[in-house]
Amino acid sequence: MHWPDTIRQLGGDLLSLFSPPACGACGTALVRGEQKLCANCLMKMPKTNFHKIRGNLVEKCFWGRIPIEVATSYFYFLKSSDFQHLLHALKYKGRSDIGIYMGKRFGNELITQPEFKHFDRIIPVPLHADKLKKRGYNQSEMIAKGMSKAMNIQVDTKTLVRTTFTETQTKKSRIERWENVKSVFAANYETNLNGQHVLIVDDVLTTGATIEGCAQALLDKNPNVKISVATLAFAHTM
Numbered sequence: 001m002h003w004p005d006t007i008r009q010l011g012g013d014l015l016s017l018f019s020p021p022a023c024g025a026c027g028t029a030l031v032r033g034e035q036k037l038c039a040n041c042l043m044k045m046p047k048t049n050f051h052k053i054r055g056n057l058v059e060k061c062f063w064g065r066i067p068i069e070v071a072t073s074y075f076y077f078l079k080s081s082d083f084q085h086l087l088h089a090l091k092y093k094g095r096s097d098i099g100i101y102m103g104k105r106f107g108n109e110l111i112t113q114p115e116f117k118h119f120d121r122i123i124p125v126p127l128h129a130d131k132l133k134k135r136g137y138n139q140s141e142m143i144a145k146g147m148s149k150a151m152n153i154q155v156d157t158k159t160l161v162r163t164t165f166t167e168t169q170t171k172k173s174r175i176e177r178w179e180n181v182k183s184v185f186a187a188n189y190e191t192n193l194n195g196q197h198v199l200i201v202d203d204v205l206t207t208g209a210t211i212e213g214c215a216q217a218l219l220d221k222n223p224n225v226k227i228s229v230a231t232l233a234f235a236h237t238m
């Protein structure tokens with residue numbers, strides 16, 4: 001080790017004395033060699049391993065709705081679990097680094113499957129501009145960034161846009177809400193996705209309506225685009 005490295009290491013150690021980095025899921029202090037998540041949380045992550053299973057629950061979620069090539073989620077969304085805390089930190093506590101980190105891990109697992117190797121671009125579910133301004137980043141884009149590093153596939157944040165702000169939708173009925181979320185996305189004409197295979201990325205999959213809206217918007221302008229889906233968490237309730 002060179003002197004400057006030693007000093008930098010010492011500086012880092014001193015700094016961590018004052019603000020020890022904590023596990024993004026359970027909050028315990030990380031030890032050297034651990035990044036973002038502690039070894040225990042990594043071990044007990046409730047992974048779905050859906051990327052290895054065709055006809056899995058995520059793929060089934062879209063059957064009869066939109067044509068999807070392959071789909072998967074990294075882990076199961078369990079209420080009050082450490083991984084719910086992790087998603088909360090990613091979305092509301094400014095922890096964009098957790099998105100990149102988890103995306104990288106997820107991407108590294110996906111590329112072990114031939115079906116998840118050959119995408120032309122990764123498109124994160126867009127946030128509305130107002131929300132983006134307030135939050136400072138799009139959590140889905142952070143996940144996509146991490147996946148992009150691991151999978152060596154470009155992230156495209158230009159083609160798909162969110163057109164309407166959906167803040168007031170709590171007052172609407174379930175069906176109206178569904179229709180609402182489906183019609184808020186639009187694809188621009190500048191990018192021709194025909195003949196390409198696109199991976200749509202989001203943080204959590206619940207009803208699938210958001211992803212369906214994104215996929216529909218892409219299909220409307222590019223009838224020959226192939227679409228696949230990857231989300232960090234799977235909270236399918238239907």
Ligand SMILES: [Zn+2]
Pocket residue numbers: 023024025026027028037038039040041042
């Ligand atoms: Zn932990």
